[in-house]
Amino acid sequence: MSKISPVTGHYVTVEADGLEYKVFYLENGTGQPLVCQHTAGCHNHQWRGLLEDEEITSNYRVIAYDLPRHGKSDPPENVEWWKEEYRLTADHFVNFIVALCDALELKDPIFMGSSFGGNVALQLALRHPDRFAGVLSVEGADYSPGFYLDWWQHPHANAAQVCASGVWDLMAPQSPEADRRKTWFYYSQGSEAFKGDLYFYSVDHDLRKNLQDIDGDRCPVVMLTGEYDYLTTPEDSARTADAIRNATFIKMEEIGHFPMSENHPVFRRYLLQALDTLKSKHAVAA
Secondary structure (H helix, E strand, O other): OOOOOOOEEEEEEEEEOOEEEEEEEEEEOOOEEEEEEOOOOOOHHHHHHHHOOHHHHOOEEEEEEOOOOOOOOOOOEOOOHHHOOOOOOHHHHHHHHHHHHHHOOOOOOEEEEEOHHHHHHHHHHHHOOOOOOEEEEEOOOOEOOOOOOHHHHOOOOOHHHHHHHHOHHHOOOOOOHHHHHHHHHHHHOOHHHHHHHHHHHHHHOEOOOOHHHOOOOOOOEEEEEEOOOOOOOHHHHHHHHHOOOOOEEEEEOOOOOOHHHHOHHHHHHHHHHHHHHHHHHHHHHO
């Protein structure tokens, strides 16, 4: 058996809101595109278990990208980006994802994001229901206040350790320690972008008055949240799903806020259920 992973990496040029980005992404598999957004302050390594999951990649082309300023994706090209504080907005986040899918020439992709990625999944369903075959909002909700804090990057603190340790107790104690430690390690590498991501997560994202405008018939929505997530609780996600036409909520037992990296074997069971749910929604619509 080959020791070389089937996962491959590429760069693609993406233009969004008048800015040009060199975006790195990993991919594996064939079939319908499944586009995966990592959590705030992290990168696409979180999706390695999914990218190497033979059952899922036999039916889906899994694409996990690094958002600009994260992982191997640089800040925007040809502008003095260092002269202003990075604050991710809902408008730009949505525009970038659509531009990425266009640059990759994806047809009927499914979008899956976790945490702030779960929140932007709802934004995509609201703003671009005909661009996506469905969205999977993992650990997402209509509103997630309270996590945009100045001390994430306080000059008297080790920002890398603060950011990593700040998310430690969002994981389930049953998740394998080696995987929880890896998730901690991923976060120790992304401290510079974390606070700017949280501006979208806890400040600019607020769909409490717009959920009824999401057309779950045109763009089916499935929400999945772990029982150990105290940041976006299962009750938050269930409440959100209840307000969206034709949406489905799945509570994930024995897992926390980072299901794809803290315990992929458990997460994949719920993901397969969610993908089957999307298929059934499309069959009914047809």
